[in-house]
Amino acid sequence: MLQTFDYPEFVYRPSPDLTADPPARHPLVVVGAGPVGLAAALDLADKGHRVLVLDDDHTVSVGSRAICWSKRTLEICDRLGLGEALLKNGVGWKRGRVFFQEKEVYSFDLAPEGGARMPAFINLQQYHFELAAVQAADAHPRIELRWRHKVIGLEPGDGRGPVRLSVETPDGAYALDAEWALACDGAKSPTRKMLGLDFAGQVFQDRFLIADVVMKAAFPTERWFWFDPPFNPGQSALLHKQADDVWRIDLQLGWDADPEQEKKPEKVIPRLKAMLGEDADFELEWVSVYTFQCRRLARFRHGRVLFVGDSAHQVSPFGARGGNGGIQDADNLCWKLDLVLRGGAPERLLDSYDVERGLATDENILNSTRSTDFITPKSEVSRDFRDAVLALSERFEFARRLVNSGRLSVPAVLDGSPLNTPDEPGARWPDAARPGAACPDAPIAEAAGASWLLQALAAPLVARSGFVLLAAPAADDPDGAALDAVCADQTPPVTPLLLGRDVQDCDGLVAARYGLRAGGAYLIRPDQHVAARFARVDRARLAAALARAVGQAADA
Numbered sequence: 001m002l003q004t005f006d007y008p009e010f011v012y013r014p015s016p017d018l019t020a021d022p023p024a025r026h027p028l029v030v031v032g033a034g035p036v037g038l039a040a041a042l043d044l045a046d047k048g049h050r051v052l053v054l055d056d057d058h059t060v061s062v063g064s065r066a067i068c069w070s071k072r073t074l075e076i077c078d079r080l081g082l083g084e085a086l087l088k089n090g091v092g093w094k095r096g097r098v099f100f101q102e103k104e105v106y107s108f109d110l111a112p113e114g115g116a117r118m119p120a121f122i123n124l125q126q127y128h129f130e131l132a133a134v135q136a137a138d139a140h141p142r143i144e145l146r147w148r149h150k151v152i153g154l155e156p157g158d159g160r161g162p163v164r165l166s167v168e169t170p171d172g173a174y175a176l177d178a179e180w181a182l183a184c185d186g187a188k189s190p191t192r193k194m195l196g197l198d199f200a201g202q203v204f205q206d207r208f209l210i211a212d213v214v215m216k217a218a219f220p221t222e223r224w225f226w227f228d229p230p231f232n233p234g235q236s237a238l239l240h241k242q243a244d245d246v247w248r249i250d251l252q253l254g255w256d257a258d259p260e261q262e263k264k265p266e267k268v269i270p271r272l273k274a275m276l277g278e279d280a281d282f283e284l285e286w287v288s289v290y291t292f293q294c295r296r297l298a299r300f301r302h303g304r305v306l307f308v309g310d311s312a313h314q315v316s317p318f319g320a321r322g323g324n325g326g327i328q329d330a331d332n333l334c335w336k337l338d339l340v341l342r343g344g345a346p347e348r349l350l351d352s353y354d355v356e357r358g359l360a361t362d363e364n365i366l367n368s369t370r371s372t373d374f375i376t377p378k379s380e381v382s383r384d385f386r387d388a389v390l391a392l393s394e395r396f397e398f399a400r401r402l403v404n405s406g407r408l409s410v411p412a413v414l415d416g417s418p419l420n421t422p423d424e425p426g427a428r429w430p431d432a433a434r435p436g437a438a439c440p441d442a443p444i445a446e447a448a449g450a451s452w453l454l455q456a457l458a459a460p461l462v463a464r465s466g467f468v469l470l471a472a473p474a475a476d477d478p479d480g481a482a483l484d485a486v487c488a489d490q491t492p493p494v495t496p497l498l499l500g501r502d503v504q505d506c507d508g509l510v511a512a513r514y515g516l517r518a519g520g521a522y523l524i525r526p527d528q529h530v531a532a533r534f535a536r537v538d539r540a541r542l543a544a545a546l547a548r549a550v551g552q553a554a555d556a
């Protein structure tokens with residue numbers, strides 16, 4: 001096997017907490033330094049909090065795991081300071097091609113509209129992603145990373161006091177207390193087991209060979225998906241380019257395949273040659289055989305223990321919803337935890353994390369299950385239907401909408417969230433920017449280091465504000481003095497962002513994507529989701545929407 005990546009070995013350091021009596025107390029403890037735990041730590045630390053991260057291991061993710069990082073994840077990571085590193089190393093792509101048996105039936109473009117800083121997707125091995133996040137966390141003055149610190153016990157307390165964690169290290173075990181604990185310890189989540197929680201769902205009876213191979217190849221940087229190809233008859237196949245000339249190949253094997261046999265190079269290499277050509281010049285980097293599952297916890301909040309990422313839910317990789325969904329969990333949780341910790345919102349705001357990410361999880365599981373069912377039909381009738389759809393998709397648009405080779409991760413619109421203020425009756429606004437939606441990006445003329453709207457929306461976070469009122473100037477308030485007065489002294493603070501004054505809508509795409517007419521305004525949450533929008537805003541309406549967005553409305 002040829003390794004393209006030099007796995008770092010992070011240094012274990014004995015902690016002074018080992019001998020602390022009584023146990024040391026930390027405001028925020030993150031269990032698990034995977035992509036989700038690291039994203040949460042960076043977000044909370046950026047918001048001014050001290051964060052302790054415990055990980056049982058001392059390196060990054062080993063083997064074939066996530067490669068596709070979605071636009072929304074990249075936008076969040078950009079706010080966390082990782083955007084440049086991910087873009088620099090990742091392979092950007094937006095086009096997918098679908099093949100049925102011998103021929104291509106159609107292709108699709110995931111970002112036809114353009115006008116956003118981030119591409120539809122980048123492909124980047126999870127170890128690269130994690131390394132960039134570890135480096136950022138290491139450099140952060142408010143994050144302490146403790147490697148080879150395995151959490152072996154967790155007592156949740158009464159939900160009002162601290163959580164007690166027992167930690168095992170090469171120098172012995174110790175206890176520590178956390179005001180809040182984020183369980184980001186992955187799909188097998190020991191902390192979930194420590195709380196005796198059920199992880200219910202479906203295991204798919206199929207096996208997939210995942211091979212990461214190193215090769216110089218002229219295939220374009222696109223996602224290629226085959227149904228029933230001649231080189232893997234009756235099954236599916238997927239090809240994706242990653243960084244460092246590594247390619248991800250995913251071959252469906254069927255339930256009867258023997259995982260141990262199928263991993264052997266003498267079995268793998270002929271399969272890959274059948275796909276890539278007899279003369280293809282490649283070397284294996286990683287080979288694994290997976291089965292996939294879709295499962296979730298019933299609730300993500302258990303008092304002061306919050307489950308985030310794979311510890312809370314698990315999906316099949318079709319659609320790239322696991323890591324991307326987890327990063328969006330962290331994005332949703334951290335601003336709420338920040339406000340609660342600063343006394344700016346009641347603790348019940350954290351229940352909305354469970355509601356909002358529960359909705360998103362159900363959507364991810366539904367999509368992931370549908371993809372898996374379409375890719376691996378469970379009956380002859382389902383297979384006949386699927387093959388008919390694929391055959392029709394070459395010529396008919398309606399059939400393409402029924403093809404499901406993995407509906408790729410898009411941010412969940414938090415429809416129905418108690419934090420949303422519904423639109424005023426009769427108001428006409430773009431659906432894509434409705435309350436609950438993640439804000440669409442758009443180019444702006446360079447202003448204070450921002451040349452994209454999402455960067456400008458995130459900038460106030462640095463000033464520890466968080467909420468933004470994005471507005472178009474009213475005819476009777478061209479310089480925004482009245483708008484500033486509307487925002488002044490709101491709790492939590494709101495930063496006005498006026499088109500034409502604070503940001504220049506150089507291509508008119510901000511006004512177009514948000515449907516902003518003179519005097520119109522959007523209240524935007526710290527995670528850049530829309531909380532409310534107003535044809536005309538005043539102090540009372542803004543205050544009411546703000547109260548709702550932080551869980552203070554009577555029915556929230």
Ligand SMILES: Cc1cc2nc3c(=O)[nH]c(=O)nc-3n(C[C@H](O)[C@H](O)[C@H](O)COP(=O)(O)OP(=O)(O)OC[C@H]3O[C@@H](n4cnc5c(N)ncnc54)[C@H](O)[C@@H]3O)c2cc1C
Nearest residue numbers: 032034035036056066067068151185186309310322323324
């Ligand atoms: C083949 C495959 C392909 C995939 N492709 C994609 C994709 O393209 N896009 C995508 O978004 N997702 C993909 N995923 C899913 C993605 O890998 C996961 O969703 C992601 O790793 C979840 O991140 P996490 O931080 O929640 O958990 P993990 O990455 O599992 O991290 C958990 C961390 O917790 C640590 N830990 C565990 N137990 C303890 C303990 N007791 N004490 C302290 N630390 C502990 C672990 O060492 C680890 O560092 C794929 C998964 C697979 C298997």
